[in-house]
Amino acid sequence: MDRAIKVCKRVVSAFSYIWKKKRQLKKVQTDLDLPTHSLITSCDTRSGSTQKMITRFFEQENAIKQVLLLDRKGSSLQPSWQDLNVVEAVNKAVEPIIYFTDALSGENHVNISMMMPVLQLLNDDILAPKPDDVALTIEIKSKILNYLNDKYSDEKSTTRSLLDIASFLDPWFKNKFLYSAEDESTQIKISGELIE
Structure with missing residues (x-):
């Protein structure tokens, strides 16, 4: 390559x-x-x-x-x-993810709450193998997804917790991109922060 x-x-x-x-x-x-x-x-x-x-x-x-x-x-x-x-x-x-790279790395409007929805969109649609993809394209897409998932999908990491809270508090996303167990733990964390 x-x-x-x-x-x-x-x-x-x-x-x-x-x-x-x-x-x-x-x-x-x-x-x-x-x-x-x-x-x-x-x-x-x-x-x-x-x-x-x-x-x-x-x-x-x-x-x-x-x-x-x-x-x-x-x-x-x-x-x-x-x-x-x-x-x-x-x-x-690589072409489909260039737009997301530009959106997430903008200088004027950076929004951390977009990270989890974008990650889910990449997993479910954008980088999912298509029938007309050749083997090399599928391999590159899977390596990109593996890297992103390893980096942001560890449920015990503080980064993941921060991303979940940011997405949950964003009125655009709320809890659409959280799984039920994550949703409850995120709500408990937010409630705890508000009480303190």
């Missing part, structure tokens, strides 16, 4: 640094009636930039292939079909 993403980064870097390739890409984009977007580079410190790079890469895939075929030296940058399949599987697994 890392190799396929590195290949994608190499191709995008070539179009970023070599002005002739960038000019050829714009020309081919207009010939193919594609939007004349430049390619997006990935940055480790920017959240979601790798997924944006992959999405733009697939949007401009035909133009990229034509430009690389025109240049003898650029043919070594041409990604193989295996690389494209791996990158597409990664994109399919």
Whole structure:
């Protein structure tokens, strides 16, 4: 998986640094009636930039292939079909959770009470295996879910208790996302806090 993403980064870097390739890409984009977007580079410190790079890469895939075929030296940058399949599987697994990442990590409006409802939505719907998912996509989705569930679903942890209380007190969610045993213990904790 890392190799396929590195290949994608190499191709995008070539179009970023070599002005002739960038000019050829714009020309081919207009010939193919594609939007004349430049390619997006990935940055480790920017959240979601790798997924944006992959999405733009697939949007401009035909133009990229034509430009690389025109240049003898650029043919070594041409990604193989295996690389494209791996990158597409990664994109399919990661794309749905980008919106939740942005919503939960916002600077202006951060809401801890959204964490448990989002986790349940990811478990039940967004990251659930779909019939058209390939094996790699299913594996990536399950690893993401396992990581999130291990981190936030331990009933004895103080983090989980805090998340349950925040969701319970939020008028949007109340106790919709708590199981019956958790609901009672959360109500008891809140009652105890109010009495003190």
